[in-house]
Amino acid sequence: MTGTAMNYNGINHRSKHLMKKVQDTDTDCVTTTVQNQACHAGHCHNTTTYIHGCDTYDGDDECDNLTVHYNVHNTTGWRNTTCDLHACTDFLNDDDCANANLTFNSCTNGDCRSGITTIHGCFDSSYAINHLGVADGLDDFFDIPCINLLFDTFYGRHFGNSKKYDQQSVASFSSKKLCCEGRACMKCEKCRDWCYAGDLETWKWIRNHKNWEAADRKRWMSENVWKRFKHRDGSTCTCFHGYRDDCFEWELESTRNTIGRFFTDILTELTSDRTRTLNRYDATDGGYAFLNTTTHSFYFFCKENHLKAMYVIQFCTILLIYIVTQSLAAPYKISNGCGYDSCNPGKPDQINVHIVAHTHDDVGWLKTVDQYYYGSHGEITRKGVQYILDSVIQALVDNPDRRFIYVEIAFFWRWWNQQPEDIRNTVKKLVNEGRLEFISGGWSMIDEAATHYNSIIDQHSLGAEFLNDTFGECARPKIGWQIDPFGHSREVASLFAQMGFDGYFFGRADYHDILGRSAERTREMVWQATADLDPQNWLFTGILPLYYFGPPTFCYDITCNDPPIVDDKNVHDYNVPERVEAFIGASLAQAEIYATNHIMMTMGGDFYNQNALEDFKNLDKLIYYVNLQQANGSGVNIFYSTPSCYLYALNKVGKKWPTKTDDFFPYASTPFVYWTGYFTSRPALKRYERYANNILQVTRQLNGFSQSNLRNIIFDLSEAMGLAQHHDAVSGTSKQHVADDYAQRLSDGIDRATDVINDAYAELLPKDSRSTPIPHQFLCPYSNISACLPIEGQKQFTVTLWNPTIHPVTVHHHVPVTGQYLIYDPNGNLIPAEYLSIPDTIKNIPGRMSSAQNQYVFRASLPALGYNTYYFEAKTDTNKIKHKEAITTTNEACILQNEYLRVVFNDQGNLKHIVNLAKNLTVSFTGQGFYWYIGYAEGKTTPFSPASGAYIFRPLHPEAFPVSLVAHYCISKNTNRNCTKTDTVQKASIVYNNWTSQEFSLYRNASAVEIEWIVGPIPIDDNIGKEIIIRYNTDIKSEKKYYTDANGRQVLERIRDYRPTWHHVPDDLVSSNYYPINSRIWIQDQDRQFTILTDRSQGGGSIYDGSIEIMVHRRLLHDDSMGVKEALNETAYGKGLVVSGKHILLFDRPSDSARLHRTGAQQLFMHPLATYSLPNTSSHTNYSNMFRQSWSALSDAMPLNVHLLTFDQLAPKQYRVRVEHYFELHEDEFYSKSVTIDLQTLFKSIGTINDMTELILTANLPSSELHRLQWNIKDQESSHTNMFRKLYFH
């Protein structure tokens, strides 16, 4: 049906709208008549409805665009309605429950409403539907005929032939009526008809699934019971929604029960005044004919204000100081009157719509950062950031009213470097006039789950430095802008406050949280993001209305198909009145869910504005025509603005804002869809990023202390680290070739940093300037697989260990060798070292090229902020002596013990106890080891029913399977359990199979147990893949509580199946309880605390009392449909990627644990850096005559609770230094206290400090010049401030 007039019942209906829409969508148009009876409270009315609907399929059967024009006749006459919908539906495992995200614009007789709605509905046995969740916050749900239509669609699909529902299946998606028994398959819309075809006894057992125990579930798996479900004879359904090959009926039931409880709990929370019975649902009120005799109950979900004080978490200060050892004015520039002064304040009696034109430019995701910049690889996507910036600048020049924000400095910096002087001057003018504003201003838009605070600060400082140097104060970002990341960290908010930001906006939060906040108008709040620092460090935080997009049908980007503003009245498609009405409707709808008469509309999206003239031309017109309606009393005032101007307007309102103290993890976009997989995705990249940071910090220190002034060379590594913090980089959610590009950039940066390291050691090593040549220092990046090729077979080599902390440390260094050596310490003494064989599990790692079979392990006590060199000299035949043999036992019970700890294993090799000898504490373990989850991979993956993938962790079952059960993967007939003891170290290793092993090490004098785990290649012969965890089951009475860190800094209390700010009823029992673990997780009871430190960011939680589990590796064959369109299937050397890593186990009293985990975590991310050299020296004596073997930058010891976070030489005699009190308030009786240090101590080797300026965290403003906006918080919450106590750093 294309463009023809339609006759229906004698009504000739034809309109321009209809013509146009029909031409737009030519494939699936339906015209239907519905005779209906609508009843309410016993009063019934006959109605006739005429519908014309067209839907387009966007490649996904479950997401549809739908345009419907319909004409409703009832007792009061005809009403014409148009509806534009975009709806995605998901039906979980089960037709009975569904989610829909719906954006809509609906006009009835000129009354238009726009918004977004998240719907979760379940059909119960009486076919009632409960619609929960009205994200648009409209107080009259029923004025939105589109929504009725959508719900009607659900009915049409589900109960097309139901006698209880006698409406024809008229809705969008099909004009056919079902003719089968049973319910319809959602995919093929045919009958869903499976039946059980096994024996009766088994059937009885299945029916008893509610009482199943673990053994029953194993039976279900092992006996393939699901295969006894067969198609009925003559079945027409070929898809498996609801039933699949391995789908459990009990699981479906339990899902349904969970959802049922979910509703019940929510409904009991609803207060009566919030519950709306459908008084307005009255057929006499106009044509809501779609709703018929079926009982409909609509509820507005409202949440009680559940803000509760979390466990009081105290925190420490980072002090940033710009130090000049010669007097020099600081290069900080003065404002030109940009910023808040340039803001349009809006009109007090109007809804003020701040139009924020923007673009979201990922610095790598589907393409690499360079490919995105240049727009290359158009076969992936035709996006090019250089064109965006070219185009936006021209558009801003064309009209001084226009404003634009830009975020990702990695791109802007590339573009700036290519601009001629006249363009640069133009851009400077735009910045100074506030027309181009930099927001956030980091090198990238960071991920918040997998990033470490050290690198977050660095990457924001990198962008801030460029902006400050290039534009001055007008370009200083004042807003945190995290519109795309998938969960938000309290530590990031705290850091943002310390960076001088006045506000923070983001796009994604848990759908349930969003619903409540929309209803309560609390999408904006004051985040009390630190319990350690005073309210000066809180941050105003807002959740954007539609992620970061504009309202539906108002996208003017070249990639969109929304109608432009056609404002020539002589043109047939003249649409100004309709567009203006629609926009005013959208504005009013949005204003309903925000607290003031100011709202922000983000007009942009991913890589929008490649042709900014098109975007801006239409926005210009929209603003003009919408504002014309003020004369007619529209009440809507719309203008170009920026997030900071919007924030300033909110600040001026003088309102008291609600508060928040917890964080926004984990993020669920819909029920069962938890974005917790990326906490672990790409574990090797996550480790490499942390390792690269270690090298970056050491390189900066060496550059600074040697006064090499080579900061420009370190820039490459700084830049690569800035990119790596992006929310598709270290998060592990990019395509494989992009992940490879991030790693390559880090590697290239490390190579250049090595040049700086060499220059620095050339200054520090020689005892006098005649000492030449200086031995070239090199890294051994493969030392994590016990390989260092350049030293193999060498007669002599040195290992120099730089300790980047300001405290002396002791480490046990491993050196893989192909021969035997004498090892000299810095004092010329031969040191005792263990000579151990390298485990087969390491030697078998694919790609290892080393021929080293053995390794030396020696104890190195390093000076604070300095180095020791150890000299290795090959033993000659005459002095070759037999090493003291390590004592190794196999497959027996094993006990490791040193001065502090005893670690006991049973004869099966399983960890039994850890005993803290000094404190006389014991923790018992059961079943410690590797487990795996089956990833969900059923049916077609959609955003509402995704497979487990790069972003999403969605286990098929809540139970993890022990790796030892995967018997057919075992190759070794000998179960490999070895117990090895030497003077220096005792080890217990277990090889489970050819893809999992772990080795416990207890070193002499160590207060921690180390576990080195190796996982991979993960088998994928199940065609799904696996998600591997290490689980530690203890007897600690943790009572649902566990503690995880935020970005390596603050620690937050977690409670299983609980959210502090809304009523959470768990759907996914595992994934919903996963949190990011950047550096540590612990559980505790009154006397005992068991803490695990990690060497990289991982995901994990406590799924059972007393248990901690950490996901270490994932290999998955299905994409989770969240955009990357690639399965997370990392390979190397033709096999699945093998990953190794460390967990450090600490066991002590809770009161004594902070000093262990704070110092331990610090030493993990600021580990001594080993460089090797091949000196051309004949003997150790010869070497020691020429070179210093030990050196420290410090003259005095520094307090243990102070950390040197940054030591960066900016120019000769100028340094940027960050020192940090890194204990939280109250966590340690002694070390949580404030502390005094003398900064001159750090500069002993450099000179005397002449001048010093304290700066904000990003180093782009003196602290004394920072004046952040002040916010009022609600009175009833002000008591929260009691727990915040300022921790002074003298």
Ligand SMILES: [Zn+2]
């Ligand atoms: Zn993004």
